[in-house]
Amino acid sequence: MRQPLLALLAKEPAHGYELKLALEQTFGQAYPSPNIGQIYVTLKRLEQDGLVRSQDVEQDSRPNKRVYELTPAGREALAVWVTEPIEGPRVRDEFFMKLVLAPMAGLADRLELINSQRRHYFGIMRNLMDMQAGMDSATPAARLLVEGAVLHLQADLDWLQRCQEELL
């Protein structure tokens, strides 16, 4: 979560809760909402690494809030993140390992493994379709995020089918 927080702070200084809200508003309900503790821990580490700095701001009738801002080193780290390419396709190693190895040890039947994994993917697809049906007023980023998840899931299902064709 480091880089997204740096990116949000590059726009303007903010405190932890504002960052949480900004992530949620941008990416919508599809986004696995970070808990506030995670955000504070990450901010603390970023501060230890010299990428952000903070100061307490007094508030009327409320406890002080700690406002974070980017340091020059943080801005540099963010620039590196923005320009470097992201890792290529991920394969879902764990299921594939199971599929290849478990039957060798007589632990499972490949068709059963494939069918149960496929049913699970169908269930996730149901969740995504339900989510998509309620997104008419969502931000484009939030809609694209769900669409991306659908496309990844479709690829996972296609891969499962290829495994079935080749391994059974």
Added chain:
Amino acid sequence: MRRILRGAGRPSSQPGPRPADTGPVDTGPSAAVPSPQDPPPLLRARGLVKVYRSGGGSLEAIRGVDLDIGTGEFVAIMGPSGSGKSTLLHVLGGLEPATRGEIWLRGQRVDGLSASAWAVLRRRHVGFVFQFFNLLSTMTVADNVELPALLAGVPPRQARRRREELLAELGITAKADTAPSRLSGGEQQRVALARALANEPSLLLADEPTGNLDSANARDVLRLLCRAHASGQAILMVTHDAKVAGLADRVVSLFDGMIADDATVVPAPRRQAPLRDFLELRG
């Protein structure tokens, strides 16, 4: 949606117990034994086999399929190319004869029917949607949609009213007097859907209905199919589109002409944030 896409209130779509066409209730090895009072499923196939012969060789496209589709159910058939999906749909809809096995529609055995008897049956009870629309190019959109009702003997005024309702519901009223060839693919598929639903069929069979559409049109057509399903329309759809698995009640996975899995779709447990695996935030 109002009950326009499908006249769910029409009593004739759900026949009462008629001993004459309540055939043997169960012949399949895998099916539970229903009590005699159970209504027959909307569609039932037992031991279905389809063999194509050409020259000296033969190809077994369907190799022993047992399948039940309930009233109002939305079932997707998925599987790799060449797994027999479309053949199965065509055999179930009587477009091609089965080589062996039984097909029951609304409690009536139909696998032995002649092509013309099938045509009569389809007119009343089975709607078809195809990947390439198959609209009649020499007729207008309106006539394409109205024709099935007229063929089924519906009075012209009633057929027209039904056509107007469907075109409005599917958002193509403005195209009523247009030739199908002047429409976009998405519009043509909507016309095909209207035509398929014109006689309020018990069962809608759809063969890759989004296979020839861009993603926006595919989404619209799926949305319309879901609305029809929500108002009670039973749908059996062959598709490559994994999104359909998230919309259907059940997914039948076909492999080498046999059913590899028949799964009721249930939402994944909530703790599985759908995007957790996809959206990996580095930290």
